[in-house]
Amino acid sequence: MIYSVWDPGRKRYDYFATAEPEDGYPVPRLAARKLGLTPEGAAWALPSGAKPAGHGPDARGMIARPRALGLGQAEGGGYTLTVLGGLGLAAWALWRLSRPRRPRKRRSVELYGGKGRTKTVWL
Numbered sequence: 001m002i003y004s005v006w007d008p009g010r011k012r013y014d015y016f017a018t019a020e021p022e023d024g025y026p027v028p029r030l031a032a033r034k035l036g037l038t039p040e041g042a043a044w045a046l047p048s049g050a051k052p053a054g055h056g057p058d059a060r061g062m063i064a065r066p067r068a069l070g071l072g073q074a075e076g077g078g079y080t081l082t083v084l085g086g087l088g089l090a091a092w093a094l095w096r097l098s099r100p101r102r103p104r105k106r107r108s109v110e111l112y113g114g115k116g117r118t119k120t121v122w123l
Helices: 078-098
Strands: 002-007 012-017 051-056 062-065 108-114 117-122
Antiparallel strands (some): 108 117
């Protein structure tokens, strides 16, 4: 049996092949009966024994949703990078705020006002 999984990064379908079912083909049934269901939510789950069998511009066989690969889901892992970036920013801010502060050195500049008058300005 052939399953087609949409690859949005390459704008094509990836094909996966499995052995023919012995008890016939499964009866189509929606996973959830809600309005606004995404195509991935309504599609078949890709069987665990499916092996890559090519790719193409059109769907062949049954349309399936991709397997989740962990924290970043199937594609780019943008969510994971966002979480790691936020944690890094929080750690940097905590480190920055927890350091003991050193007193600033005061600097002075003498300004010449003419006729021998000077004025000291603290920066």
